[in-house]
Amino acid sequence: MNRHLARFMAVSTVVAMTTGAAIADDFIVVQSTTSTQNSGLYDYILPIYEDKSGVQIRVVAVGTGQAIKNARNCDGDVLLVHAKPAEEKFVAEGYGVERTDLMYNDFIIIGPPADPAGVKDMTDASSALNKIAGSANIFVSRGDDSGTNKKELALWEAAGVDPSLSSGEWYRETGSGMGATLNATIAMDGYTMTDRATWIAFGNKADHEILVEGDKALFNQYGVILVDSEKCPRVKSDLGQAFVDWMLSDEGQKAIASYRLNGKQLFFPNAPNVTN
Amino acid sequence: MQDFAASFFEAFRLVISLDPDLLEVVWLSMRVSLSAVVMAALVGFPVGAFLAVARFPGRGLLVVTISALMGLPPVVVGLVVYMLLSSAGVLGPLQLLYTPTAMIIAQTILVTPIVAALARQTLEDLHDEYRDQLVLYGLGNLAQLKTLLWEGRYSLLTTLLAGFGRAVAEVGAVIIVGGNINHVTRVMTTTIALETSKGNLALALGLGFILVTIAFAVNALVFMSRAAAVRHAYA
Numbered sequence: 001m002n003r004h005l006a007r008f009m010a011v012s013t014v015v016a017m018t019t020g021a022a023i024a025d026d027f028i029v030v031q032s033t034t035s036t037q038n039s040g041l042y043d044y045i046l047p048i049y050e051d052k053s054g055v056q057i058r059v060v061a062v063g064t065g066q067a068i069k070n071a072r073n074c075d076g077d078v079l080l081v082h083a084k085p086a087e088e089k090f091v092a093e094g095y096g097v098e099r100t101d102l103m104y105n106d107f108i109i110i111g112p113p114a115d116p117a118g119v120k121d122m123t124d125a126s127s128a129l130n131k132i133a134g135s136a137n138i139f140v141s142r143g144d145d146s147g148t149n150k151k152e153l154a155l156w157e158a159a160g161v162d163p164s165l166s167s168g169e170w171y172r173e174t175g176s177g178m179g180a181t182l183n184a185t186i187a188m189d190g191y192t193m194t195d196r197a198t199w200i201a202f203g204n205k206a207d208h209e210i211l212v213e214g215d216k217a218l219f220n221q222y223g224v225i226l227v228d229s230e231k232c233p234r235v236k237s238d239l240g241q242a243f244v245d246w247m248l249s250d251e252g253q254k255a256i257a258s259y260r261l262n263g264k265q266l267f268f269p270n271a272p273n274v275t276n
Numbered sequence: 277m278q279d280f281a282a283s284f285f286e287a288f289r290l291v292i293s294l295d296p297d298l299l300e301v302v303w304l305s306m307r308v309s310l311s312a313v314v315m316a317a318l319v320g321f322p323v324g325a326f327l328a329v330a331r332f333p334g335r336g337l338l339v340v341t342i343s344a345l346m347g348l349p350p351v352v353v354g355l356v357v358y359m360l361l362s363s364a365g366v367l368g369p370l371q372l373l374y375t376p377t378a379m380i381i382a383q384t385i386l387v388t389p390i391v392a393a394l395a396r397q398t399l400e401d402l403h404d405e406y407r408d409q410l411v412l413y414g415l416g417n418l419a420q421l422k423t424l425l426w427e428g429r430y431s432l433l434t435t436l437l438a439g440f441g442r443a444v445a446e447v448g449a450v451i452i453v454g455g456n457i458n459h460v461t462r463v464m465t466t467t468i469a470l471e472t473s474k475g476n477l478a479l480a481l482g483l484g485f486i487l488v489t490i491a492f493a494v495n496a497l498v499f500m501s502r503a504a505a506v507r508h509a510y511a
């Protein structure tokens with residue numbers, strides 16, 4: 001056998017094995033929506049908690065739909081997403097201990113500045129969607145069962161339009177995260193619906209702008225849930241509960257409120273029974 | 277497009293500043309992909325060598341199957357490994373999901389067929405060439421294999437590089453089984469995917485430049501050590 005090859009393999013194996021051990025024991029896994037990561041919120045608030053508690057928070061940021069599925073497979077200790085009906089179902093089926101409102105912001109509809117569909121400054125989101133559908137301008141959908149996608153589909157339903165009939169024509173489903181969908185929207189000069197936090201933090205806006213905002217129906221509530229140890233025995237209930245409690249406490253809520261990007265507040269805490 | 281210029285600048289800035297987050301991510305990329313290549317070699321070389329010299333019913337089917345597996349989609353491998361390692365999966369008790377070990381497992385599965393298939397071809401060609409001599413010297417099976425592996429060492433090294441290229445470039449498998457967790461399972465490719473999704477295209481492309489440069493360095497290192505070995509052999 002080749003001596004050099006053997007030595008190379010031996011050395012690399014040793015390197016691989018010995019460096020694998022240095023993993024903190026006190027950690028929890030949070031299955032999360034993407035907007036809280038892409039907007040930089042976690043980079044701001046998690047170090048505050050980690051320094052205080054000594055517990056590492058490992059965030060797996062996927063769409064809300066996938067986050068819930070992963071949590072149902074017991075692959076997380078805490079779930080932080082934004083699709084209230086799906087969250088309540090998760091708890092009702094015994095996978096979550098309790099769902100609590102954590103914070104909110106809102107969805108917006110963005111589009112090209114020329115606004116060929118003429119929806120700028122409309123205050124009714126469903127009417128705006130109806131108008132975009134009528135104009136057959138490109139609307140880009142997440143199409144990925146995420147929280148944003150669920151909200152968008154609910155708005156289409158309220159608008160009385162079934163966009164799936166036009167899928168592949170003016171209605172384009174990317175099947176991707178918010179960021180990839182925004183990149184596609186910019187490239188196609190189309191419209192899309194996004195949460196405000198991701199949009200403010202997004203680095204590739206080109207000349208697209210916010211066209212529709214302020215409708216009550218565009219409210220975007222985030223919830224937090226501890227995964228139930230009865231369904232998932234390996235869940236770190238104590239560490240998970242401590243993290244949830246902190247997020248819902250005055251201190252955690254203030255940390256969320258104090259996160260600013262470009263001078264703008266991205267998330268508004270609204271946990272119950274908090275004095276702030 | 278000014279994005280290209282900006283991304284060169286970003287890459288340069290990151291490298292010059294020796295950004296600690298960047299170093300961490302680069303180191304993990306190397307650790308995961310090189311480990312996967314070593315594992316793949318330990319499995320792939322013996323399998324390739326065996327298929328090169330042995331003759332048995334169903335061998336053709338096995339050879340074609342392994343070649344076909346070179347085209348395994350990383351996302352599918354990621355999904356399968358996720359389902360196995362998930363708490364709900366059969367290997368759930370090992371608690372390996374969202375760790376670098378899970379990423380090494382997924383990449384090993386991706387790389388092993390490449391190593392096995394290319395090694396099989398290399399060794400079979402050599403075997404055809406030297407069969408008569410090998411028999412003439414009266415070498416046993418194991419001794420024959422040893423000779424073939426030695427004679428084919430440079431081609432086999434290229435085989436490993438092909439496997440390394442596959443491993444270090446893929447994102448589909450590691451992002452599912454690793455979860456792209458900051459400071460734990462974030463590697464070059466998942467960072468590039470994340471920055472793209474944040475719309476930081478220049479930064480994402482800059483990281484891409486760095487990844488290609490690292491791959492270049494690894495290949496150059498192997499190329500130079502091979503050249504040195506050849507010089508040494510004929511000195």
